[in-house]
Amino acid sequence: xxxxxxxxxxxxRFRQFEVPRQASQTVLDVVTYIQRSLDPTLxxxxxxxxxxCGSCAMTVNGVPRWTCRTHVDRVLDKDSxxxxxxxxxxxxxxxxxxxxxxxxxxxxxxxxxKGNRSKRDDFQAVKPASAERMQVDAAIECIGCGVCYSAxxxxxxxxxxxxxxxxxxxxxxxxxxxxxxxxxxxxAVAGDAGCHSCHTHMSCTERCPKQLSxxxxxxxxxxxxxxSILRGEF
Amino acid sequence: MAVHLAxxxxxxxxxxxxxxxxxxxxxxxxxxxxxxxxxxxxTVHAPIGLRSVLIEWLGxxxxxxxxxLLIFAAALAWMGMRAAVGVFA
Amino acid sequence: MKKESSYWVFMVHRVxxxxxxxxxxxxxxxxxxxxxxxxxLAWTEQPLVKLGEWAIVLALAAHLGGGLRVLALEFLxxxxxxxxxxxAAAALALAVGLALALAL
Numbered sequence: 549x550x551x552x553x554x555x556x557x558x559x560x561r562f563r564q565f566e567v568p569r570q571a572s573q574t575v576l577d578v579v580t581y582i583q584r585s586l587d588p589t590l591x592x593x594x595x596x597x598x599x600x601c602g603s604c605a606m607t608v609n610g611v612p613r614w615t616c617r618t619h620v621d622r623v624l625d626k627d628s629x630x631x632x633x634x635x636x637x638x639x640x641x642x643x644x645x646x647x648x649x650x651x652x653x654x655x656x657x658x659x660x661x662k663g664n665r666s667k668r669d670d671f672q673a674v675k676p677a678s679a680e681r682m683q684v685d686a687a688i689e690c691i692g693c694g695v696c697y698s699a700x701x702x703x704x705x706x707x708x709x710x711x712x713x714x715x716x717x718x719x720x721x722x723x724x725x726x727x728x729x730x731x732x733x734x735x736a737v738a739g740d741a742g743c744h745s746c747h748t749h750m751s752c753t754e755r756c757p758k759q760l761s762x763x764x765x766x767x768x769x770x771x772x773x774x775x776s777i778l779r780g781e782f
Numbered sequence: 783m784a785v786h787l788a789x790x791x792x793x794x795x796x797x798x799x800x801x802x803x804x805x806x807x808x809x810x811x812x813x814x815x816x817x818x819x820x821x822x823x824x825t826v827h828a829p830i831g832l833r834s835v836l837i838e839w840l841g842x843x844x845x846x847x848x849x850x851l852l853i854f855a856a857a858l859a860w861m862g863m864r865a866a867v868g869v870f871a
Numbered sequence: 872m873k874k875e876s877s878y879w880v881f882m883v884h885r886v887x888x889x890x891x892x893x894x895x896x897x898x899x900x901x902x903x904x905x906x907x908x909x910x911x912l913a914w915t916e917q918p919l920v921k922l923g924e925w926a927i928v929l930a931l932a933a934h935l936g937g938g939l940r941v942l943a944l945e946f947l948x949x950x951x952x953x954x955x956x957x958x959a960a961a962a963l964a965l966a967v968g969l970a971l972a973l974a975l
Binding site: 747751754767 | 874875877878881885940941944945946949
């Protein structure tokens with residue numbers, strides 16, 4: 549099959565390779581074959597290769613996916629495949645992107661837990677069946693792979709937009725009854741750069757490899773910000 | 783919004799004429815009150831919606847964009863009330 | 872890139888909003904000239920103008936449907952089927968458009 553792979557940085561071109569088909573072949577298998585047998589200068593990222601770490605995320609036929617979890621059979625388009633780096637992120641080289649901005653936005657969204665107990669205090673019991681805990685459970689499994697960020701149109705249109713992953717993480721903390729940073733966090737996620745710029749395209753929810761729904765979390769953030777404004781906390 | 787839509791569809795039945803419309807609307811205080819509120823709602827809603835478009839599709843950053851929207855809102859308010867007065871007063 | 876239905880509902884929502892925002896000043900101005908309305912109404916009998924009117928009402932219905940969808944997504948408890956609200960918004964818009972088409 550014919551495989552087009554992005555070579556270069558921000559400037560570059562798609563280079564064509566002829567790759568043999570195998571049974572149960574994944575896109576990561578294809579990239580690895582190319583690097584080992586056809587073009588040793590090809591740069592790409594992977595780690596676990598079993599769909600747990602999210603390192604191998606790339607743009608396959610225009611769609612961001614985990615390449616180790618994408619079977620060639622499922623995405624082959626008339627005997628050809630196109631592989632590029634994740635969109636919405638600066639390209640370091642070939643298929644490798646610079647993810648610093650992705651994680652910086654995570655920090656800007658106050659995506660860190662801030663509690664007020666020390667090891668000397670008794671631990672706080674959180675009922676697993678409480679409504680808040682269940683909302684957190686639905687969103688907590690994010691491993692920061694960047695697929696949602698790469699799929700988001702608003703991230704592409706507005707460089708300041710914090711993005712689905714950062715906002716989703718902020719949501720899990722807003723719903724964490726142990727957290728003490730609520731107002732500062734809501735201020736951080738409100739506004740043009742935050743939750744109010746989500747236009748519910750739901751590309752993030754559609755593409756998340758862990759079936760999370762950042763759209764749901766962002767909708768929750770909008771509600772919480774509205775409530776907070778009404779309470780006069782802003 | 784839905785009220786306006788229904789009104790438009792009703793009004794358009796069997797053709798339009800100024801006389802037909804104005805005979806029903808002139809001096810109608812309730813109509814004037816409703817549509818004044820409508821003009822207010824539109825004056826607030828339209829610029830807010832346009833703001834996202836200006837930022838995301840035109841890349842218009844900074845105070846000048848919001849100033850433009852304020853002027854647009856003022857224009858809508860003035861023209862809207864002129865229309866409401868013209869039709870209902 | 873393949874786009875899901877929510878993207879298209881958003882796009883219709885945005886484009887219809889832009890169309891309405893552009894249409895409004897004209898609409899207000901015409902109404903404000905109520906005394907000269909009849910001559911203007913004669914002009915509107917032209918088929919192209921009728922098409923434009925129908926398009927504007929369709930835009931209004933589509934924008935309303937899209938807006939209701941956004942409100943439902945943001946304020947009602949989250950359910951996965953809410954993606955189907957895109958369909959509901961489209962159906963609403965179509966229904967209104969047809970109603971007007973019959974009247975025109």
